[in-house]
Each structure stands twice: as structure tokens, then as C-alpha cells.
Amino acid sequence: MSTTPRPDLANALISELLMADQLARNRLSKVLPKGMELSHFGVLNLLARQQAERSPAELARAFHVTRGAMTNTLSKLEWAGYVHIRPDWDDARRKMVAISPAGRAARDAALAAITPLIDDIARTLGEDRVRQTVPVLRELRLRLES
Structure with missing residues (x-):
């Protein structure tokens, strides 16, 4: 039987x-390679992991940002040489985005820079607590997405 948590407990959650998000973004931003923003890393990381082209609209949906915000991020990444943006051969109104070799190297450098910070946090919390927390955070994210 499920009960609704007290309002002060939900507020505390x-x-x-929100505070953990702000602190994590601040700490991660400080260790990223010069000129790289968290939004840049996020896009490069997604493209590297999925190993497939994505449209700007798909990327905007994946990051829950406007198309304009994603266009801005992609413009900066293209200027840096980290992504290739080409017309969609099936629909000239659309574009497709792929990570470049320089983008993959930049993503790898960023990952190497943030890994010690993330590992330290996970080590401090302990593997068991991290394993217990991840499913709760995932469920919270999925509920917020719907």
C-alpha cells in the first residue's frame, strides 16, 4: 500500500x-577542458555512446531543451570542429548531426577530466548506496519526463 509522503519530506527531496544538481554542475564545469560546457559534453557523450547520427530535433528532445537552445549548442560544437552537420538526404528540410574524430577526442578528454571527481563521490558514498540510489533517481526522472 502506497502512502503520500508528508509535504515537508517531498519538499526536502x-x-x-536541486542543490545536488547545482553543486554537481558547478564542480563538473570546473574540471571540463577549457571552453567546454556541460551542454557540449552531454551532446558529444550521447553521440559517442549511440554511434549514430541524430537530428537537432531528436537531440533537443533527448536533453529536454528547445530547438533554439540545441541549435546554439550545435553551432558552437560545429565551430569547434566537434560535430559534422549535414542535410538529411531524404528530407532537405532536416539536418543530421554526427560526432567528428575531434569531437570524440574532446569527449574522451572531458570524460577523463570528470571521472576522478565522479569516482571520488561514488567511493565516498559506497557502492551499495550508489546501487540503491540509481534506480530511485531513474524512476524519479521517468516520472518527471511523463
């Missing part, structure tokens, strides 16, 4: 999540 959201407050802690």
Missing part, C-alpha cells in the same frame, strides 16, 4: 535534488 526536491530541495536536495
